Amino acid sequence: MNEPRLPAISIRHLSHRFGRFDVLRDVSFDVHQGEIFGFIGPNGAGKTTTIRVLATLLEPMAGRVKVLGHDVTLEPELVRKHIGYMPDHAGVYDRVTVREYLEFFADAYKVPTAGSSYAVVDASMELTDLTRLSDKIVSTMSKGMKQRLQLARVLLHDPKVLILDEPASDLDPRARIEIRDLLMELRAMGKTVLLSSHILTELADVVTSVAIMERGRIIVAGPIGEISEALDRQRRGVGTARQPQAPSAASPANPGPAIDPTQAPAPNLNSFVPAAPEPERVVERSVKLRVLAPFERVSAILTDLPFVTSVRLGSMATIQVTFAGDDRAVAMMVRSLVLAELSVVSVEPERNELERIFLEATRGDLQ
Amino acid sequence: MNAQSPHPSVHDPAPPSQRMPGRTELGWLQSLLANPNAIWIREVRQAARLDRTPWLLFGITLLLSLLVASIGGTASSSNISPAKVGMAVSQVFFSLAYGVVTLVGPAVAANTIAAEREGRTWEALVLTGMTPAQIARGKFLSSFTTLSLYIAAIAPIGALSFAFGGTTATETIVGFILLFMLAALWVAFGLAMSAAMNSLRGALVLTLILAIVIGPILYMIFGPAMSSLAHEHWSQLPAGLPIWLPVAYTRANFGIDYLILLVALPFVVLSLPAWFLYEATVANLSSVTDDRSSGLKRWFIVSTCAGGGLATAIPIAVGGGRAPPSDPASLAAHTGLWCLSFFFGFCALLFVGEPSGPSRRLTTQWAKTNTSALTRALGPGLARTFTLVMLLETGAFGAAIFGGVAAMTAFHKGDGVLPIVLSGATLWAHIIFFTGLCAWLRARSDSPMGARVIALAIMLALVVVPWSFAAVGGIATKQDEWLALGATNPFYVVVILGQLAATSPNYFLLTAGYISILVFGALGLVFFALAQRKAHSINVAAELHYAQLDAALAQEESATTP
Numbered sequence: 058m059n060e061p062r063l064p065a066i067s068i069r070h071l072s073h074r075f076g077r078f079d080v081l082r083d084v085s086f087d088v089h090q091g092e093i094f095g096f097i098g099p100n101g102a103g104k105t106t107t108i109r110v111l112a113t114l115l116e117p118m119a120g121r122v123k124v125l126g127h128d129v130t131l132e133p134e135l136v137r138k139h140i141g142y143m144p145d146h147a148g149v150y151d152r153v154t155v156r157e158y159l160e161f162f163a164d165a166y167k168v169p170t171a172g173s174s175y176a177v178v179d180a181s182m183e184l185t186d187l188t189r190l191s192d193k194i195v196s197t198m199s200k201g202m203k204q205r206l207q208l209a210r211v212l213l214h215d216p217k218v219l220i221l222d223e224p225a226s227d228l229d230p231r232a233r234i235e236i237r238d239l240l241m242e243l244r245a246m247g248k249t250v251l252l253s254s255h256i257l258t259e260l261a262d263v264v265t266s267v268a269i270m271e272r273g274r275i276i277v278a279g280p281i282g283e284i285s286e287a288l289d290r291q292r293r294g295v296g297t298a299r300q301p302q303a304p305s306a307a308s309p310a311n312p313g314p315a316i317d318p319t320q321a322p323a324p325n326l327n328s329f330v331p332a333a334p335e336p337e338r339v340v341e342r343s344v345k346l347r348v349l350a351p352f353e354r355v356s357a358i359l360t361d362l363p364f365v366t367s368v369r370l371g372s373m374a375t376i377q378v379t380f381a382g383d384d385r386a387v388a389m390m391v392r393s394l395v396l397a398e399l400s401v402v403s404v405e406p407e408r409n410e411l412e413r414i415f416l417e418a419t420r421g422d423l424q
Numbered sequence: 425m426n427a428q429s430p431h432p433s434v435h436d437p438a439p440p441s442q443r444m445p446g447r448t449e450l451g452w453l454q455s456l457l458a459n460p461n462a463i464w465i466r467e468v469r470q471a472a473r474l475d476r477t478p479w480l481l482f483g484i485t486l487l488l489s490l491l492v493a494s495i496g497g498t499a500s501s502s503n504i505s506p507a508k509v510g511m512a513v514s515q516v517f518f519s520l521a522y523g524v525v526t527l528v529g530p531a532v533a534a535n536t537i538a539a540e541r542e543g544r545t546w547e548a549l550v551l552t553g554m555t556p557a558q559i560a561r562g563k564f565l566s567s568f569t570t571l572s573l574y575i576a577a578i579a580p581i582g583a584l585s586f587a588f589g590g591t592t593a594t595e596t597i598v599g600f601i602l603l604f605m606l607a608a609l610w611v612a613f614g615l616a617m618s619a620a621m622n623s624l625r626g627a628l629v630l631t632l633i634l635a636i637v638i639g640p641i642l643y644m645i646f647g648p649a650m651s652s653l654a655h656e657h658w659s660q661l662p663a664g665l666p667i668w669l670p671v672a673y674t675r676a677n678f679g680i681d682y683l684i685l686l687v688a689l690p691f692v693v694l695s696l697p698a699w700f701l702y703e704a705t706v707a708n709l710s711s712v713t714d715d716r717s718s719g720l721k722r723w724f725i726v727s728t729c730a731g732g733g734l735a736t737a738i739p740i741a742v743g744g745g746r747a748p749p750s751d752p753a754s755l756a757a758h759t760g761l762w763c764l765s766f767f768f769g770f771c772a773l774l775f776v777g778e779p780s781g782p783s784r785r786l787t788t789q790w791a792k793t794n795t796s797a798l799t800r801a802l803g804p805g806l807a808r809t810f811t812l813v814m815l816l817e818t819g820a821f822g823a824a825i826f827g828g829v830a831a832m833t834a835f836h837k838g839d840g841v842l843p844i845v846l847s848g849a850t851l852w853a854h855i856i857f858f859t860g861l862c863a864w865l866r867a868r869s870d871s872p873m874g875a876r877v878i879a880l881a882i883m884l885a886l887v888v889v890p891w892s893f894a895a896v897g898g899i900a901t902k903q904d905e906w907l908a909l910g911a912t913n914p915f916y917v918v919v920i921l922g923q924l925a926a927t928s929p930n931y932f933l934l935t936a937g938y939i940s941i942l943v944f945g946a947l948g949l950v951f952f953a954l955a956q957r958k959a960h961s962i963n964v965a966a967e968l969h970y971a972q973l974d975a976a977l978a979q980e981e982s983a984t985t986p
């Protein structure tokens with residue numbers, strides 16, 4: 058997907074305020090078509106507010122927000138046709154069955170039907186695995202089932218962009234896995250998905266891009282790979298400066314336009330501005346190893362390696378190795394162990410990529 | 425969820441809709457039945473599954489039949505003629521039915537919209553692209569269906585009155601038709617309240633309180649009070665009956681007065697409030713940047729024409745009897761002027777909800793679709809709205825004064841013309857003042873509710889304070905001149921009429937009246953001009969803001985795209 062396409066969602070300098078409280082301050086990011094975009098931040102960061110603006114339910118006070126090229130303020134009807142919005146705590150109607158519920162929304166969406174048969178409802182029940190439950194009264198369903206019902210509902214009019222607010226919160230692990238599988242399936246169908254979460258691990262293995270929001274500001278946004286590269290570069294370049302700053306174009310307290318044309322053009326927020334050619338400075342990382350051998354032997358071999366800085370016994374019979382270097386260093390460790398005829402069972406980075414980005418990018422007062 | 429399965433497309437090509445809009449005269453009915461409102465279907469279904477519905481129906485029916493039967497029984501055991509008993513039974517039945525409709529209608533309707541908001545289903549509904557009007561209609565249909573069920577359940581009791589005689593089948597049927605119309609009105613009232621409020625409990629409580637207060641007042645005004653007036657006009661109608669209108673249709677003499685008083689007036693009195701409630705509901709369901717004005721303004725124009733027309737025609741229609749000022753024609757003329765004043769006062773407060781100008785979305789849309797100047801004139805905007813209001817106010821008062829003067833000239837050789845002209849002018853001036861004040865307060869305030877409260881408070885102060893001083897001063901010094909303080913409010917009309925009727929009028933008091941007409945008329949125009957200027961500057965600032973925003977975003981765009 059290299060050809061420049063219309064971004065599915067484009068947010069520029071979005072600011073919003075409730076009373077005198079700045080909820081969103083100069084929020085800018087893009088979601089490209091086909092992405093599963095994770096919108097992460099602690100409770101109260103402003104995720105839901107941003108999402109409600111996207112869903113045309115809240116008029117932004119400043120900035121411009123477009124969905125597939127349609128401005129949410131100027132063409133809300135068109136935006137509504139293209140999005141499927143699942144609110145964080147949606148309600149359902151009393152005394153209607155799953156099928157009736159979906160048929161009602163199919164009618165409300167004016168989805169074409171052949172007489173009294175709703176092909177769309179059947180298809181969307183099948184996709185969300187609700188066919189067996191079609192005669193169940195919706196208000197008696199479990200949270201996970203209701204969540205799937207909501208997904209089935211937002212799929213009825215075949216939207217290109219799905220906007221899901223905290224789709225996995227309050228779900229039991231099983232329901233969460235099911236939702237995740239469903240998201241992958243939707244992505245394969247060519248849909249763009251933006252989903253918010255205040256819990257990092259919910260999303261870790263499905264999202265392709267993220268935006269991290271804190272106190273109404275975007276701290277970092279873009280494809281995971283790009284962000285982590287940029288983070289590495291930045292750390293090597295600047296050393297102590299741990300957190301990249303999202304540029305802020307104008308004070309949100311300014312009642313006028315949110316951006317000041319006299320200022321320098323806002324940098325592209327989708328990737329970090331790389332620091333100037335960097336003096337090579339080595340980054341410390343750590344991995345968890347499982348080796349079928351006593352800790353002392355492993356430790357002895359690894360501490361001999363020049364780039365290893367510490368070797369500790371980790372939890373669950375793993376060995377935690379801190380080292381300065383990249384993946385080649387990891388390979389070297391494994392090689393040394395194997396050459397010493399030790400059986401290496403597993404090697405895993407201590408944190409997954411998303412978690413790492415998160416910790417690097419935020420001040421650490423999240424979670 | 426089998427990941428291997430071919431991905432089912434949610435949109436397999438389905439045969440095109442077989443729902444074709446009807447083209448006959450009853451096209452709307454056909455399309456309603458062939459393509460029913462989704463909300464209606466869903467809510468009727470939900471109501472059918474509600475276990476308590478049949479019990480409620482049964483309870484109300486039982487209670488009503490016991491009441492009516494006991495009245496009928498007691499009456500027939502004494503030696504009253506069966507016809508009278510039948511009449512009494514029918515009066516009691518329809519009065520109780522009115523009570524049921526007044527309580528159940530708003531309660532059922534108040535539930536619906538607020539429940540969607542509180543149950544967090546509202547946003548999903550709005551995002552389907554259903555328009556506020558469609559939602560309002562669906563909600564209306566479902567509430568009305570429920571209420572109709574109640575009426576149908578108690579209908580057999582209404583037939584009891586036949587057993588005694590005294591009323592005709594036609595009268596009973598007309599009674600039921602009116603009951604259904606009132607039911608529609610009360611449902612519309614509950615919906616409008618529900619749409620205006622976010623909380624389910626708040627909507628229910630407020631709606632019921634208002635229904636309990638307003639219901640009996642309307643019953644007294646349009647029941648016993650109007651029946652006495654009707655009896656004066658058509659002596660064959662019994663006086664004092666609360667349910668007199670069905671009787672009037674069968675017993676009154678046919679003529680121009682029949683058409684105006686029994687056809688046009690009830691139609692206007694029922695349909696214009698219903699229309700208003702509908703437009704208010706739709707406006708409250710729309711977002712603030714939608715066009716929430718056009719519908720209400722259309723209603724306002726038609727209502728003003730109807731109200732002004734009736735205020736002009738009724739004095740002429742009822743004719744002269746006694747000498748003015750207590751003859752029917754001049755009574756009708758003065759009542760008409762006062763009704764217009766209260767109507768316009770209400771509308772001035774209503775249009776305080778106007779934004780200073782159309783939203784950016786609306787102007788963009790207008791530009792794109794080449795919207796006609798007329799449609800734009802009906803659109804949102806403080807200046808255009810209040811211009812319209814003031815023009816129509818002036819026109820309606822002019823017409824009503826003309827009607828009164830024409831009636832006086834025809835029936836009394838011009839006697840009683842001056843009181844009508846002076847009352848009309850005084851009321852007009854104060855209404856213009858109030859309208860201008862409302863516009864100005866709105867232009868200066870972010871909150872329509874706040875502006876309304878202030879406008880009402882000012883009006884109240886202008887009524888209460890001067891009259892209190894006038895009363896105290898007048899009693900202390902025994903001088904009538906103190907009454908001139910009352911010229912600060914429309915009720916000064918009473919003083920003017922008193923002076924005109926007196927054998928030696930107090931010219932000081934009359935002059936105060938003339939001055940008040942000039943001063944308040946002028947003040948209203950000044951306030952209006954100030955409001956217009958303020959609104960204009962707000963609109964210009966907003967335009968500038970958006971232009972700057974657009975320019976800045978465009979500049980940024982060109983800077984980031986290589």
Ligand SMILES: Nc1ncnc2c1ncn2[C@@H]1O[C@H](COP(=O)(O)OP(=O)(O)O)[C@@H](O)[C@H]1O
Binds near residue numbers: 103107
């Ligand atoms: N309608 C509202 N009125 C006032 N404050 C609000 C409103 N909605 C949200 N907020 C406040 O805005 C902040 C951001 O809320 P939200 O967008 O819901 O955060 P998140 O979804 O990231 O948890 C919170 O502090 C919240 O209290």
Ligand SMILES: [Mg+2]
Binds near residue numbers: 223
């Ligand atoms: Mg939230």
